[in-house]
Amino acid sequence: MEKTDLVDKKEYRHIGKYVPRQDARNIVTGKCVFMEDAKDARFDNLLYCRVLGSPYAHARIKDIDTRKAEEIPGVELVLTYKNLPDWAKEYMNGQPAIKPIVDTRVVSVGDAVAIVCAETEDLCRQAIRLIKVEYEQLPAVFDPMKAMEPDAPVIYEELGCNKWPKFLEFGDERMLGSVERGDVEKEFAEADAIGGGICGFETRTVPLAPEPPSAIMTWDERTRTYEMWAAAQNCHQLQMCPDVGGRMPHDLVIHGHTFNTGGSYGQKQEYTLHTLILGVLSRMTHRPVKYIYNKEDQFLLFEYRIGSRMDIEFAMKDGIVTAVKGNWYADSGTIDDAGYCITAVGLGEMQLALSHCKAWDVDTIMAITNRSYSGTVRGFGGQELKSAMMPLVCDAVRKANIDPVEFFINNFVHDGIDYMWRDCKWYTCHEVDYRQMIKDTAEKFGWSEKWKGWMKPTAVNGSKRIGVGTSIHGNGDVGEDSSEALVQLRQKGDAIIMVDCTEFGQGQRMAIVKMVAEVLNISCDKVHVTPSSSWDNPEDFGLCGSRGTLTMGSAVTRAAEDALRQLKEIAAKKLRISPEQVRTEDGFLFPYNKPHKKISWEECIEYTTDIIGKGQWRANYAAPNCVINFVEVEVDIETGEAKILRLVSGTDAGQIIDPKALEMQMQGGIGAAAIDTGLFEENILDEYTGRFVTGNLIDYKWRTFNDFPQMDLVINEGQPNISRFRAVGVGEIAGAAGAAAIQMAVQNAIGVEFKEYPATPQNILKALGKA
Amino acid sequence: MEIKPITLTVNGKKYTFMTGPDDVEGVIPNSEVLVKTLRNRLSLTGAKDACEEGACGCCTVIMNGEPVTSCMILTVDCDGADITTIEGLENPKTGELDPLQQAFIDKYAFQCGYCTPGIIMTARALLNKNPHPTREEIGEALSGNFCRCISHYHVFEAVEQVANQGR
Numbered sequence: 001m002e003k004t005d006l007v008d009k010k011e012y013r014h015i016g017k018y019v020p021r022q023d024a025r026n027i028v029t030g031k032c033v034f035m036e037d038a039k040d041a042r043f044d045n046l047l048y049c050r051v052l053g054s055p056y057a058h059a060r061i062k063d064i065d066t067r068k069a070e071e072i073p074g075v076e077l078v079l080t081y082k083n084l085p086d087w088a089k090e091y092m093n094g095q096p097a098i099k100p101i102v103d104t105r106v107v108s109v110g111d112a113v114a115i116v117c118a119e120t121e122d123l124c125r126q127a128i129r130l131i132k133v134e135y136e137q138l139p140a141v142f143d144p145m146k147a148m149e150p151d152a153p154v155i156y157e158e159l160g161c162n163k164w165p166k167f168l169e170f171g172d173e174r175m176l177g178s179v180e181r182g183d184v185e186k187e188f189a190e191a192d193a194i195g196g197g198i199c200g201f202e203t204r205t206v207p208l209a210p211e212p213p214s215a216i217m218t219w220d221e222r223t224r225t226y227e228m229w230a231a232a233q234n235c236h237q238l239q240m241c242p243d244v245g246g247r248m249p250h251d252l253v254i255h256g257h258t259f260n261t262g263g264s265y266g267q268k269q270e271y272t273l274h275t276l277i278l279g280v281l282s283r284m285t286h287r288p289v290k291y292i293y294n295k296e297d298q299f300l301l302f303e304y305r306i307g308s309r310m311d312i313e314f315a316m317k318d319g320i321v322t323a324v325k326g327n328w329y330a331d332s333g334t335i336d337d338a339g340y341c342i343t344a345v346g347l348g349e350m351q352l353a354l355s356h357c358k359a360w361d362v363d364t365i366m367a368i369t370n371r372s373y374s375g376t377v378r379g380f381g382g383q384e385l386k387s388a389m390m391p392l393v394c395d396a397v398r399k400a401n402i403d404p405v406e407f408f409i410n411n412f413v414h415d416g417i418d419y420m421w422r423d424c425k426w427y428t429c430h431e432v433d434y435r436q437m438i439k440d441t442a443e444k445f446g447w448s449e450k451w452k453g454w455m456k457p458t459a460v461n462g463s464k465r466i467g468v469g470t471s472i473h474g475n476g477d478v479g480e481d482s483s484e485a486l487v488q489l490r491q492k493g494d495a496i497i498m499v500d501c502t503e504f505g506q507g508q509r510m511a512i513v514k515m516v517a518e519v520l521n522i523s524c525d526k527v528h529v530t531p532s533s534s535w536d537n538p539e540d541f542g543l544c545g546s547r548g549t550l551t552m553g554s555a556v557t558r559a560a561e562d563a564l565r566q567l568k569e570i571a572a573k574k575l576r577i578s579p580e581q582v583r584t585e586d587g588f589l590f591p592y593n594k595p596h597k598k599i600s601w602e603e604c605i606e607y608t609t610d611i612i613g614k615g616q617w618r619a620n621y622a623a624p625n626c627v628i629n630f631v632e633v634e635v636d637i638e639t640g641e642a643k644i645l646r647l648v649s650g651t652d653a654g655q656i657i658d659p660k661a662l663e664m665q666m667q668g669g670i671g672a673a674a675i676d677t678g679l680f681e682e683n684i685l686d687e688y689t690g691r692f693v694t695g696n697l698i699d700y701k702w703r704t705f706n707d708f709p710q711m712d713l714v715i716n717e718g719q720p721n722i723s724r725f726r727a728v729g730v731g732e733i734a735g736a737a738g739a740a741a742i743q744m745a746v747q748n749a750i751g752v753e754f755k756e757y758p759a760t761p762q763n764i765l766k767a768l769g770k771a
Numbered sequence: 772m773e774i775k776p777i778t779l780t781v782n783g784k785k786y787t788f789m790t791g792p793d794d795v796e797g798v799i800p801n802s803e804v805l806v807k808t809l810r811n812r813l814s815l816t817g818a819k820d821a822c823e824e825g826a827c828g829c830c831t832v833i834m835n836g837e838p839v840t841s842c843m844i845l846t847v848d849c850d851g852a853d854i855t856t857i858e859g860l861e862n863p864k865t866g867e868l869d870p871l872q873q874a875f876i877d878k879y880a881f882q883c884g885y886c887t888p889g890i891i892m893t894a895r896a897l898l899n900k901n902p903h904p905t906r907e908e909i910g911e912a913l914s915g916n917f918c919r920c921i922s923h924y925h926v927f928e929a930v931e932q933v934a935n936q937g938r
Contacts, residue, residue, distance in 0.1 A: 030815070
């Protein structure tokens with residue numbers, strides 16, 4: 001195959017250069033509108049709601065008395081299993097749908113016992129205090145393996161056990177539930193190293209967006225349509241409850257609107273609980289209803305990353321993983337909002353990491369426990385995969401005495417290699433090859449000098465041991481799902497992009513402005529993007545899985561190209577040349593060799609008309625991205641304290657769209673429950689009460705400004721021929737493998753096996769036999 | 772409990788409010804915190820009401836020269852206070868940005884931007900007192916500001932750009 005990454009890097013007018021975002025001034029002056037800042041006449045007559053959550057992890061409600069709460073003036077409705085209308089019983093959480101919004105059973109602490117809807121939030125709180133509930137407490141289970149034992153308390157009686165049936169459909173895709181092919185036993189018999197065991201990544205870490213999750217919904221009975229405003233990461237996904245898994249009647253339509261969103265990290269993707277609750281309340285009250293989480297709600301009720309535990313063995317031959325067998329257990333908590341889709345992506349990513357392996361027997365099993373509920377979180381399947389898998393596969397790599405960097409170079413996917421992606425279809429990796437990037441990043445880190453071998457510290461200074469570690473991740477979802485866009489050219493030489501693109505940190509709205517401005521050869525100031533709304537824009541899956549650069553970017557680029565083609569055809573007639581000979585610059589068109597014979601867009605676009613171009617992207621999973629993390633950690637073996645001394649992350653992002661934005665996306669791998677989940681982030685669950693003891697912003701540990709280590713980046717710019725601007729998104733995966741890199745570094749520092757997350761003093765001292 | 776007037780100076784403008792018990796209509800309740808007053812009564816929504824426990828710094832404003840988390844301060848206790856919010860940094864006549872705001876644009880020192888007003892106000896308060904802080908002093912000053920996107924490295928660059936001016 002002819003390699004195209006040797007194509008010379010082009011010089012662009014906007015692409016590759018820092019151009020301040022169009023919302024930059026509003027952000028630094030406090031005028032940027034987030035959900036809570038928005039004013040809209042449609043929010044008049046607003047009701048608020050709060051949930052009375054269960055104090056028990058598992059219980060049956062024997063009786064509930066809401067009369068006193070209902071007597072408070074201003075309380076509109078107190079909803080319980082007793083007065084839930086029949087139609088509202090079709091509003092169910094779960095994949096598959098299983099749980100009404102209020103029920104006689106409660107399956108986790110915080111699970112809705114009653115929902116109060118009132119004129120103010122304070123009235124809701126006041127009313128909640130007056131509700132009397134009689135519970136029958138039931139035994140709870142928090143460990144996924146114990147949950148699947150025959151005598152475990154069954155959480156959903158209708159399932160008969162605490163294991164989700166494999167519900168494997170998403171949109172028009174059938175999701176990958178297992179990987180089974182090749183002669184596994186033969187490969188194990190012929191292996192020169194075998195390793196593996198059990199490893200878990202189950203610390204319930206929280207992405208914790210600074211802006212509280214909140215939403216407002218209204219209901220139109222006549223059209224059976226909801227309108228929804230949410231602090232969400234996109235609008236299309238707000239339609240997911242009716243669309244996927246039968247969680248709401250399929251015919252319902254939810255028109256979504258977003259504003260600037262104050263961080264998401266995957267977690268604000270679906271808004272399932274808000275949609276179900278507000279869907280019922282707004283339909284019952286015929287008024288707009290708002291549900292805003294406080295920080296404790298955000299810890300308790302928002303979607304968690306699934307717990308991940310692997311019991312898997314790996315066979316190696318000549319430095320290559322040749323066979324994999326075992327089970328991948330996921331802990332959904334009470335619900336998994338994304339079902340087996342998360343592990344389906346993870347299974348695809350496993351094949352990218354072990355791309356030469358021909359023999360597979362890996363199954364996924366998702367357990368139900370009484371720990372809150374799970375769903376979409378940044379690193380979707382990837383962080384769960386790499387954190388649990390990397391220590392196990394590296395057990396085999398260590399036994400084979402192979403340097404992990406060499407292992408990654410020889411095993412990670414590159415062009416020409418086939419794999420089965422999440423949709424059960426085969427893809428051949430094309431146009432991307434990260435081997436040089438891995439070498440460049442290792443060199444920047446100084447890996448060859450610092451790596452002293454497995455279980456060996458890089459340096460020892462009294463009780464302080466320095467260790468180094470590395471891990472790698474890649475995801476085919478950079479091309480996932482569909483994007484559609486329109487680009488409108490107007491007389492005055494400007495353009496409007498109609499696309500459903502919410503800004504929540506990546507700078508994606510500016511990235512598409514730059515792409516369209518580049519195609520049209522106009523200033524970025526002349527390109528505008530419509531507000532994010534599913535009502536006003538073509539369909540788009542939204543920003544997730546690092547897909548925006550390739551998918552949305554391609555859709556807007558093609559739309560701009562289509563519009564420009566039409567414009568050039570008109571200009572060609574006026575200039576009496578062929579459309580191919582027409583050039584455009586800053587709102588004027590001219591023959592390619594006669595710039596002085598220019599005519600304006602205004603002369604080509606009739607008064608009160610415009611030109612509209614259309615662009616599309618269709619799912620393609622054949623060009624995965626890749627990020628490698630290197631970390632140097634210092635461990636005090638007396639106190640067990642570990643700290644990061646230095647981080648180096650590397651990627652090949654193809655053509656850089658914006659250097660500063662990309663830099664921050666890479667640095668973002670530290671936060672939002674990514675790299676630091678290897679070091680200190682954890683949400684501690686009291687298994688006696690089922691409550692999170694660190695479920696607030698003060699007790700949950702997060703990295704503060706005065707504690708940031710040196711971080712260096714290696715960003716290569718191969719030019720894969722996958723889109724006009726040859727760019728690959730990488731934001732989501734920046735830190736997905738980071739926790740595993742820390743685990744390896746700590747293990748090397750302390751010189752004994754260490755497979756725990758996070759690397760707290762307690763876990764390190766335990767590994768050292770001191771606790 | 773009595774109904775009493777309080778006067779606040781916010782971004783150079785004086786406001787007088789009546790405050791009183793929570794069950795009295797038409798006054799600022801004694802339980803109302805400053806961030807609610809700024810956002811709901813003065814429409815100054817740059818300060819964000821995010822954690823309600825003084826943990827995230829998104830509601831930071833400068834009060835009498837000090838950066839404070841306005842979700843932890845009762846408005847009734849602010850009588851006579853001089854308050855600057857993020858909206859008060861730019862020149863109201865010319866629209867010229869505070870050099871720190873401009874530095875945040877120049878260095879692209881935000882991602883989602885939700886925590887940015889709080890970060891800018893904390894850094895502004897630091898620079899007002901200490902025009903040339905070290906990197907360590909900047910880190911310490913901002914240690915109560917939560918940013919989950921990780922814009923920290925760029926924020927350091929932006930604050931240092933201003934701190935290095937006139938050195």
